Structure formats: C-alpha cells, structure tokens
Amino acid sequence: MLFALAVAALVLVPVAVTFSSFARVEGDILAHLTEFVLPELVGNTLWLVLGVAIGVGVLGVSLAWLTAMCEFPGRRLFDWALLLPLALPAYVTAFVAIGLLDFTGPLQTWLRESWGLTGLPEIRSRGGVILVMSLALYPYVYLIAKNAFATQGAIALEAAQSLGLSRTQGFFRVALPMARPWIAAGMMLALMETLADFGTMAIFNYDTFTTAIYKAWYSLFSLPAAAQLASILILFVLVAVVFEQRSRTRMRYGAVGRGAASRRIKLSPALAGLALLYAGAVLAAAFLIPITQLALWTRDVIAADLDARYWAFAWHSVLLAGMGALMVVAVALLLAYAGRQRPGPAMMWTQRLATLGYAFPGAVLAVGLFIPVAALDNWLIDTGRAWFGFDGNEILKGTLLVMLLAYLVRFLAVGFGPIDSGLHRISRNIDEAAKNLGTGAAGLLTRVHLPMLRASLLTAATLTFVDIMKEMPITLMTRPFGWDTLAVRVFEMTSEGEWERAALPSLAIVIAGIIPIILMTWRGAHSHG
Amino acid sequence: MKPTLTRLLAALAFTAAALPALAEEVVVYSARNEQLIKPLFDAYTRETGVQVKFITDKEGPLMARLKAEGKNTPADMLLTVDAGNLWQASEEGLLRPIRSQTLLANVPAHLRDPDNEWFGLSVRARTIVYNTGKVKPAELSTYEDLASPKWKGRLCLRTSKKVYNQSLVAMMITEYGEGKTEDMVRGWVGNLATAPFPDDTKVMEAVAAGQCDVTLVNTYYFGRLMEKSPNLPLAIFWPNQNLKNKAAGVHVNISGAGVTRHAKNPAGAQKLIEWLSSDKAQNLFADVNLEYPVNPKVSPDKTVAAWGGFKQNLINVKEAGSLQTKAVKLMDRAGYK
Numbered sequence: 001m002l003f004a005l006a007v008a009a010l011v012l013v014p015v016a017v018t019f020s021s022f023a024r025v026e027g028d029i030l031a032h033l034t035e036f037v038l039p040e041l042v043g044n045t046l047w048l049v050l051g052v053a054i055g056v057g058v059l060g061v062s063l064a065w066l067t068a069m070c071e072f073p074g075r076r077l078f079d080w081a082l083l084l085p086l087a088l089p090a091y092v093t094a095f096v097a098i099g100l101l102d103f104t105g106p107l108q109t110w111l112r113e114s115w116g117l118t119g120l121p122e123i124r125s126r127g128g129v130i131l132v133m134s135l136a137l138y139p140y141v142y143l144i145a146k147n148a149f150a151t152q153g154a155i156a157l158e159a160a161q162s163l164g165l166s167r168t169q170g171f172f173r174v175a176l177p178m179a180r181p182w183i184a185a186g187m188m189l190a191l192m193e194t195l196a197d198f199g200t201m202a203i204f205n206y207d208t209f210t211t212a213i214y215k216a217w218y219s220l221f222s223l224p225a226a227a228q229l230a231s232i233l234i235l236f237v238l239v240a241v242v243f244e245q246r247s248r249t250r251m252r253y254g255a256v257g258r259g260a261a262s263r264r265i266k267l268s269p270a271l272a273g274l275a276l277l278y279a280g281a282v283l284a285a286a287f288l289i290p291i292t293q294l295a296l297w298t299r300d301v302i303a304a305d306l307d308a309r310y311w312a313f314a315w316h317s318v319l320l321a322g323m324g325a326l327m328v329v330a331v332a333l334l335l336a337y338a339g340r341q342r343p344g345p346a347m348m349w350t351q352r353l354a355t356l357g358y359a360f361p362g363a364v365l366a367v368g369l370f371i372p373v374a375a376l377d378n379w380l381i382d383t384g385r386a387w388f389g390f391d392g393n394e395i396l397k398g399t400l401l402v403m404l405l406a407y408l409v410r411f412l413a414v415g416f417g418p419i420d421s422g423l424h425r426i427s428r429n430i431d432e433a434a435k436n437l438g439t440g441a442a443g444l445l446t447r448v449h450l451p452m453l454r455a456s457l458l459t460a461a462t463l464t465f466v467d468i469m470k471e472m473p474i475t476l477m478t479r480p481f482g483w484d485t486l487a488v489r490v491f492e493m494t495s496e497g498e499w500e501r502a503a504l505p506s507l508a509i510v511i512a513g514i515i516p517i518i519l520m521t522w523r524g525a526h527s528h529g
Numbered sequence: 530m531k532p533t534l535t536r537l538l539a540a541l542a543f544t545a546a547a548l549p550a551l552a553e554e555v556v557v558y559s560a561r562n563e564q565l566i567k568p569l570f571d572a573y574t575r576e577t578g579v580q581v582k583f584i585t586d587k588e589g590p591l592m593a594r595l596k597a598e599g600k601n602t603p604a605d606m607l608l609t610v611d612a613g614n615l616w617q618a619s620e621e622g623l624l625r626p627i628r629s630q631t632l633l634a635n636v637p638a639h640l641r642d643p644d645n646e647w648f649g650l651s652v653r654a655r656t657i658v659y660n661t662g663k664v665k666p667a668e669l670s671t672y673e674d675l676a677s678p679k680w681k682g683r684l685c686l687r688t689s690k691k692v693y694n695q696s697l698v699a700m701m702i703t704e705y706g707e708g709k710t711e712d713m714v715r716g717w718v719g720n721l722a723t724a725p726f727p728d729d730t731k732v733m734e735a736v737a738a739g740q741c742d743v744t745l746v747n748t749y750y751f752g753r754l755m756e757k758s759p760n761l762p763l764a765i766f767w768p769n770q771n772l773k774n775k776a777a778g779v780h781v782n783i784s785g786a787g788v789t790r791h792a793k794n795p796a797g798a799q800k801l802i803e804w805l806s807s808d809k810a811q812n813l814f815a816d817v818n819l820e821y822p823v824n825p826k827v828s829p830d831k832t833v834a835a836w837g838g839f840k841q842n843l844i845n846v847k848e849a850g851s852l853q854t855k856a857v858k859l860m861d862r863a864g865y866k
Contacts, residue, residue, distance in 0.1 A: 032861065037861055104738040204727070219692070219853065220853075220854050370593070378598070499730075
C-alpha cells in the first residue's frame with residue numbers, strides 16, 4: 001500500500017504542477033478560447049472518442065475472436081501479424097493515408113484522369129481521422145481481448161451452447177460480457193492515447209482539446225492557459241475511468257478454464273474465406289500499405305541519410321525502451337498486486353491516479369515533470385556550491401534517471417492495464433488454496449501468480465517498449481546531450497515538413513518494435529503450451 | 530608563508546581560468562532542426578576549435594526549459610526559426626542584450642531586435658505560388674487581393690496554426706488594424722477550395738493538381754518541391770511590390786538567435802552568432818535550406834536567385850511576436866482553421 005501511494009505521488013507531481021497553473025489565470029485568453037475555440041472542439045473531441053471507441057472495439061474484438069476461437073486459412077500468421085500496427089506511430093499511418101487518398105494522391109488522380117470521376121469522400125475529415133486512429137490503435141484491444149478469449153472463450157461458449165444458446169447468442173450473451181474487463185482495459189488505453197494525440201490531429205488539421213492546449217501554449221504564448229486546459233482534460237479522463245471502474249466492480253471475474261486451442265470453431269469455407277479477407281484487409285490498411293510506402297520513401301533517401309550515427313540512434317532507442325519497459329512492468333505489477341492484497345476505494349483511487357499520465361498531452365507532461373526536477377536541481381546545485389564547492393549546472397537534469405522516471409509516469413497505464421486484468425483472471429480460490437498450503441504473500445506472487453501472469457507481463461512489456469520507442473515530447477525535453485534516438489530523428493525531419501525523409505527513422509522504429517512483438521508471440525505461444 | 534599562499538592561489542586561479550579555455554564550448558538550444566544547423570556548427574568547430582553542443586526541440590518546450598533552469602541553465606544561446614518566439618523569449622527575460630558592431634553591420638535593422646537581444650540569421654519569405662496553367666501573373670497583385678471574390682473556390686491555405694501564417698497576419702494588423710484584417714482573413718476563408726493543409730508542400734501539391742489555383746508558402750518549400758519534381762506547373766509571384774503603405778513588400782520572417790540571460794559563456798555565444806552572420810557562414814546557413822541570407826552583402830544560392838529579386842516588407846519582425854496573440858485570435862474569429 002505504501003508503495004502504491006509512493007507511485008501515485010510520483011504521478012501526482014506533474015498533475016499538481018499542471019493544476020497549479022490556476023494560480024495565474026489569464027482571463028482574456030481563456031475567454032477567447034471559450035468563445036471561439038472550445039465549442040467546436042469539444043464536439044470534435046467527443047465524436048472522435050466515440051468513433052475511435054467503436055472502431056477499435058469492433059476491429060479489436062472481432063479479430064481477437066477470429067484468431068483466438070476460430071480456424072481459417074492464415075490464422076496462425078494473422079495471430080501475431082495483426083499486432084504489427086502497434087509498431088507504427090499513428091502519425092505515420094495518417095500521413096501515408098492522406099498521401100494516398102487525398103485529392104492529390106494516386107487513387108484520386110487516377111480516377112480523375114482515367115475515368116473523370118470526382119467526389120470521393122474527403123479523407124481529411126472526421127471520418128478519416130477516426131478511421132486512421134482506429135486502424136492504428138485497435139491492437140491494444142485485440143491483444144488484450146485475445147488473451148481473454150484464449151483462456152476462457154471455449155468453455156464459456158460450450159456452457160452457453162449446453163444451455164441451448166446458438167453460437168452467435170453464446171458470443172454476445174456469454175463470451176463478450178465475460179471478456180468485458182479486458183476489452184475495456186484495451187479501449188481505455190486506445191482512448192487515452194487518442195485524447196492525448198497531437199501529431200495525427202495536426203496532420204489532419206482536426207481540432208481537439210489537445211490541439212487547443214498546444215494552441216494556447218505555442219501560439220498564444222500562454223503555458224498557464226495550456227496547463228489549465230490540460231487539467232480539465234485530465235479531470236474528464238479521471239471521471240471516465242472511475243465511471244468505467246464502478247460499473248464493473250459490481251461484477252467479479254475469474255477464469256473459467258484454459259485452452260481454446262483444441263476446440264476452435266471450424267468455419268464453413270465461405271465464412272473462412274470472409275474471415276481471411278477481413279483480417280487481410282485490416283492488416284493491409286493498418287500495416288502493409290503504410291510500411292510499403294515507408295520503404296519506398298526510405299529507398300529514395302537512404303543513400304544520403306543513413307550514416308554510422310544510426311547505430312547510436314537505434315541503440316539509444318532500444319536501450320531506453322528496454323529499461324523503461326522493465327521499470328514500468330515492475331512497478332505496474334507491484335501496483336496491481338497491492339490492489340489485489342488490499343482492495344477498497346482508497347486503493348482504487350490510488351491506482352487510477354497513478355495511471356493518469358497516459359492521458360496527458362505529451363509535451364505538457366514533459367514540462368510538468370521538468371519544472372520540479374529543475375527546481376530540485378537548482379536547490380541541489382546551490383547547496384552543493386555552498387557546502388562542497390560544486391561547480392557545474394546539472395545534477396539530475398540531463399541524466400537518464402529523469403528520463404526513465406518520466407517514461408514511468410507516462411506509460412504506467414500501458415503496463416498496468418494488461419497486468420491488472422491478468423490478475424483479475426486468476427481466481428481467488430487459487431490464492432486460498434495456496435494459503436492453505438502455507439504459502440505466504442511473497443511465495444504466492446513468485447510461485448503461483450507470476451507463472452500464471454507470464455502472458456500478461458509480456459504483453460505489458462511489449463506495449464510499453466513499443467510506446468517508448470515512438471514517444472517524442474518527453475524524449476526531446478529530457479534527453480541528455482548527445483542522446484538522440486530514432487524518434488528524435490523523426491522529429492528533426494518532420495519539424496520542417498520533410499516527411500519523406502522521416503521514413504528512414506520511422507522504418508527503423510517499426511523494425512525495432514517488431515522484434516519484441518514477435519518475441520512476445522513466440523514466448524506467449526509456448527507458455528500456453 | 531604568505532607569498533607562497535598567494536602564489537598557490539594564483540596558480541589555482543590560473544588553472545581554473547585555463548581549463549575552460551582548453552575545451553571552450555558553446556551550448557545551444559535550437560528549434561532549428563539538426564540537419565540545418567549541424568553543418569554550420571561543424572564548420573565553426575573546424576575553423577575555431579570551439580565545440581558546439583546543442584539540443585533540439587520545439588520553441589515552447591525550449592523556452593519552458595530555460596525558464597525552469599533559471600540561473601543554472603547550461604544553455605548559452607537560443608536559436609529559433611521565427612521572430613515571434615525570440616520576441617517572447619526576450620519578453621520573459623530569457624535573453625540578454627548583445628553589443629556587437631559586427632551584428633549591427635551584418636543584420637538589417639528590421640530583421641533584429643531594437644533592443645539587440647536577438648538577431649536574424651536567415652530570411653524566410655512567404656509569398657504567392659500559383660498554377661501556371663490556370664493563373665496569369667497579371668491577375669495577381671497582393672495578399673489582400675486574395676480575399677476578393679474573384680478567387681472564390683481557387684485559394685488553398687496552410688493551417689492558421691503555423692507561425693508563418695500568424696506572422697503574415699500580424700504584419701497586416703500593423704497597417705490595417707484588427708477590423709480590416711479580420712475582414713481580409715474572412716475573405717480568404719470564404720475563397721478556400723478545401724480545408725486548410727498541414728504543411729506548405731501539401732498545399733502546393735494541391736495547387737499543382739488543380740484542386741485550387743493559388744496559395745501562400747515559404748519560398749524554400751517551393752525550392753525543395755521543384756528540385757524533386759521540376760515539371761510541376763507552379764511558379765512564384767512576389768506580392769505587394771507596388772503598395773506604398775506599411776504592408777508593402779513580401780512578408781519575411783527570420784530564423785535567428787540570442788544569447789541567454791544566464792549564459793555561462795556569453796562571449797563565446799556572441800562570437801558564434803557573429804560568425805553565423807558573416808559572409809562565409811551566411812552562404813552555408815541559407816544554402817542548406819534554400820533560404821535568403823540575412824546579410825545583404827551575401828547573394829543567395831543560384832536556385833534561389835533564379836526566382837528574381839523582390840522588395841521585402843520593412844516592418845520590424847518583432848511585431849510578429851508582439852501581435853501574434855492578436856493575429857491568432859483574429860484568425861480564430863474569422864474561422865480560419
């Protein structure tokens with residue numbers, strides 16, 4: 001419990017810095033935003049959240065059901081390949097989608113010039129943003145829901161059928177409701193990322209709450225107004241999270257049984273064909289087409305841009321993402337475990353607060369962390385000067401420690417989601433049985449729960465690893481001199497609109513991100529036996 | 530005893546003074562991206578032996594960082610890609626005045642801070658680009674004219690969130706005031722053929738493809754695009770050349786730099802900025818990105834020179850900063866996304 005509080009306190013630092021902005025209210029800027037900017041973008045944001053929720057929900061759940069419960073040609077390939085879009089930053093998918101589908105893109109140009117056809121739906125629109133975000137983020141739901149279906153789906157379905165329900169009824173009335181906490185955990189991650197997204201929204205020029213935050217900061221020169229808007233966003237997320245939590249604490253979930261592998265549903269040839277077509281189309285749109293475009297662009301710039309430094313960039317990225325993922329997983333495990341040992345409203349709030357960092361717009365969180373670190377540093381330096389003749393101007397700033405702590409605050413939710421829902425799946429009867437056999441709390445964790453949690457831990461580590469690889473604002477603000485990463489390269493290229501040149505570092509991020517995804521799938525498959 | 534101590538102290542002081550000189554370095558916070566500045570810093574190190582350490586980020590975070598670090602900042606110099614942010618840095622007390630005859634001589638008065646806290650180092654001109662198959666140059670005249678009904682459905686613009694559009698509108702405010710400028714921006718919005726684009730390249734591609742006929746971009750984006758696809762039906766037009774008021778001339782912004790208030794090596798930072806304004810560096814500085822040199826004695830790159838000469842707008846670029854908030858609010862009111 002103490003530990004959980006300490007972690008929550010760490011996350012509360014940037015939250016407190018952000019909320020402290022209310023000490024200085026710039027009335028004219030807020031009044032302007034309220035009158036001319038907010039009305040439209042609140043609507044925009046709500047539509048976006050609703051659309052992406054439906055998008056990632058439908059894509060993630062349906063694909064998870066198909067690969068976990070059904071048999072169709074290519075299933076084993078799709079099982080892991082459908083995770084690949086995780087490695088692709090959403091802004092890359094967005095840029096490629098607009099490049100291909102806009103008025104100037106090849107498709108519309110061809111239709112116009114060969115057939116005289118115009119009037120295709122505009123990609124730079126609300127529908128376009130929702131489509132791209134759904135394609136980029138569905139793997140969060142897919143991954144977590146797949147684990148749920150794989151461990152409980154078959155038996156649930158069998159039970160439903162023995163009660164006289166059809167297969168479809170069984171899915172909607174038994175399997176789906178039973179998987180709800182996992183689906184919700186995945187959707188929460190996707191939606192928090194959507195709310196905090198800036199890059200994709202900038203490419204679509206789609207105004208959301210987060211773009212208004214940056215407008216207040218960068219264009220209206222008011223960091224306080226930006227922080228105030230961010231506070232409102234965070235409160236909104238907190239309410240949503242708690243509401244979601246409330247609605248499911250009334251239910252208890254435990255695993256019904258394991259292993260769907262032997263009892264997959266054999267689809268009829270027609271249905272199997274449809275399943276193949278559907279999974280293939282999603283994979284193509286979300287990954288294959290964007291990655292092909294990236295590869296083509298990379299081919300044009302690789303000779304000029306690829307130099308020896310890329311090894312260092314890639315090494316920094318992998319090292320930071322690896323250390324960050326380990327730290328996030330360890331802390332998330334302890335936080336989730338504390339919740340199992342001492343459930344209750346206080347613990348629930350602690351957990352919710354501790355995982356809020358993911359909903360922050362990245363740069364706002366970076367500043368919220370940097371300000372207190374710099375203040376502490378200034379104090380340390382002054383003390384050092386007065387007492388020890390210290391000569392320098394950085395102690396904590398510009399160290400990897402600050403960077404890793406910042407990643408922890410930002411990505412704890414990503415590690416916590418899968419681990420917490422994994423823990424929920426372990427029946428309390430097992431705990432009782434272990435206790436009766438004389439196992440203590442520590443033994444329960446290491447000898448009983450950890451082996452059962454292996455898949456969840458791997459999921460958490462992979463998601464965090466890939467997210468850190470793609471992360472930009474925190475990396476930019478807290479990296480020590482010379483610690484440029486692949487994501488920093490993407491920033492250097494895109495900051496002056498050189499998207500094609502950004503293909504090289506983007507592609508490198510994807511490749512480095514694919515490795516743990518494949519590793520996870522391979523290990524995951526083996527741990528299921 | 531006493532002389533020995535003095536000598537010892539003197540020796541220590543000497544060592545302390547000699548140490549930084551051995552490895553003199555200048556630390557730069559830069560919003561100008563790596564591939565556009567590193568070649569220059571490398572050249573400077575080769576020429577002077579002074580190491581340049583730098584870190585890149587957006588202006589907002591860099592300034593927040595300087596502010597939070599206060600007197601313990603490692604940064605000696607702040608480099609940005611627009612005047613507005615330098616003005617803001619100066620307002621927040623993050624910069625210090627530079628006394629340099631070299632800079633006063635090399636940088637024209639309208640491209641530097643009147644209080645000498647920052648200096649322009651390259652010029653970015655925002656001009657009209659049109660589709661040569663659909664527009665005759667004679668139809669074009671001014672930025673203001675793009676609001677007239679004859680351009681209905683023929684104009685494409687980049688988003689108002691980009692600082693270059695904000696500073697262009699700020700320049701209009703100095704001449705016409707907020708009311709008339711807002712009417713003009715409303716006119717632009719009314720003439721748009723499609724929703725604003727995220728960058729200058731995309732908007733030019735739309736003009737080339739015939740989605741619209743005319744747009745506003747920074748010239749180096751035009752240069753870059755034409756280098757890649759020389760056959761696009763696009764050309765540059767220099768607006769506002771015949772006006773006599775304050776809005777006369779092509780709107781220019783700068784990429785520029787200043788010395789931080791709490792610099793550890795202010796003299797070194799100043800020398801670097803002076804060097805960046807010199808003939809040799811100016812050639813490099815502007816050529817790596819097809820911008821215009823700020824130093825009038827230096828001629829631009831061949832590609833750039835081929836676009837022809839033009840009259841610049843002479844309002845001090847600091848107005849881009851002081852009027853930026855007004856410009857942004859005005860564009861919000863006018864519905865320019």
